[in-house]
Amino acid sequence: MKNASLLRPSLQDFVREISQGNRVVLAQAITLIESKLDEDRALAEQLIEKLLPATGHSVRLAITGVPGVGKSTFIETFGKYLTSLSKKIAILTIDPSSTKTKGSILGDKTRMEELGRDPLAFIRPTAAGDTLGGVADRTREAILLCEAAGFEIIIIETVGVGQSETAVRNMVDFFLLLMLAGAGDELQGIKKGIMEMADGVVITKADGENVKRANQACSDFQYALHLFSESDSKWKSEVLTSSSLEKRGIKETWDLIEKYVQFTKHNLYFDRQRKQQDLIWFRESIQQLLIQHLSKSEAVHAKMKLLEEQIMSKSVLPSRAAKEIIRDFLSA
């Protein structure tokens, strides 16, 4: 414990080094926010609050798609393009199933090898094995740290399995969905609801024999997206094709995102969404903490199990069972 504290920068050191873009200290800070020790959490929160005024000046971007869609390759190519424009980019990977598939995250990191060596890029997988709510909070905090360290584009990479995407949608400006070309009209396991969160869709692997099918998929998806009514942003989602192999559609993807940013900054949606997201974070945290406190009580937990069984056997009304739980909890 003593040693760890000695090795660890002080609060002032953390603030100064991160503000100066020190990537080693940034990485240490992200480790700090992932810690479950109360002492570390307290320091992490102080740190982020000190840095808050320096946050917010990036484009926050989610990139998702099912395994096999070529996500790592796309992000590597896309990232290299951004750094070639002298943009500082940070890539944070979320994989809610990563306790089971740790290998794949390491694999991703290896596959993004070239980008990993780029001085303008910072790649960081999130800590595995946490609750979804926990992962979401840590990711939000990591975004803020990266912004304070001067990164201009933050990419949140998620695996399109349906759970984390909704959480991630609430922490980014632009949601990009990668889809496979030529997979017919089956959405390749993309959960209902993910497609309509997308501000943009990129059909990957649109090269060689795939080009024709990719173009067909492109217009199919464009049509399907048009079936949905306008979102609050008034932005009309667009579909592109890309080839990481032939480096096509990469510039176009970034152009689309810039167009979106301009469009939503102009109609003030950009800031409104950011503020909304902060309030969602606040309210979700309150709910999480309440539920945490609730389930910490063993008596309440046992009672909940009992009531759930009674609900299943139709001997108690769910809304009345809830009242019992709350009464027990608040009088405890």
Added chain:
Amino acid sequence: MKNASLLRPSLQDFVREISQGNRVVLAQAITLIESKLDEDRALAEQLIEKLLPATGHSVRLAITGVPGVGKSTFIETFGKYLTSLSKKIAILTIDPSSTKTKGSILGDKTRMEELGRDPLAFIRPTAAGDTLGGVADRTREAILLCEAAGFEIIIIETVGVGQSETAVRNMVDFFLLLMLAGAGDELQGIKKGIMEMADGVVITKADGENVKRANQACSDFQYALHLFSESDSKWKSEVLTSSSLEKRGIKETWDLIEKYVQFTKHNLYFDRQRKQQDLIWFRESIQQLLIQHLSKSEAVHAKMKLLEEQIMSKSVLPSRAAKEIIRDFLSA
């Protein structure tokens, strides 16, 4: 107060009369569950719990669509068809905007005049001006009362404005979306997300000059629905055309619902979804009650406003602000 109690049946009377299908007492019981008086709530909960063993034996059906889609006319025609099969049906109307548009609910009721006189049909709008959570709870309870009174098909009618639909999705077996024929590829204001909750889509007003466009819309929507991956039920949503005028597509709609019920009962999804919905009700009630208790405290409420402002001005981290709220709340 005394008078009201005198006029009102006792708990035993309520239970007996509802079990015997007494519609006047059923209507009184629904008024009771809508009451905000603690005394009434307590009686209502006792009543529903007494009736619980007699509930669950209906097909619960949501029918939604934007104003102008011909919902009332469809429901009237559909309802008449069901009663012609000697089915006992109950229609509960939810309109979250009904404080503003009370006239439209009364209008609906008037328009369903013929069905309203049918001895096999029971029509009831929900109380207006409540919170969405409140309306949802009351509707769930009203469903149970109707089931206990022997109704075999419960239709929840909502206005497709996007908010109530998600809540309603969690209380029915089958979600039917009505769409207008010939409105091109604009989803007529249907909120993103509603279409993919649908187990079935019916294109209305497919008569006269509309037939061709309706058929086109039918295949367009069928295609769009196929873009989504399979839902948990393994059921593939279907699209039909109908004409209330020419009484076409009405039998087919009921056949589709019966096919769904058979299919999901066979693969056990039907019961699983019901149980899941009861647990969702339980958990949502717990969360609602916690938030209610939280916001009842004036000190907490004032603090929340203050913290929200601080969050907006980037001087406090949302997750830390949440901790302050919880600390204040639990120590109060």
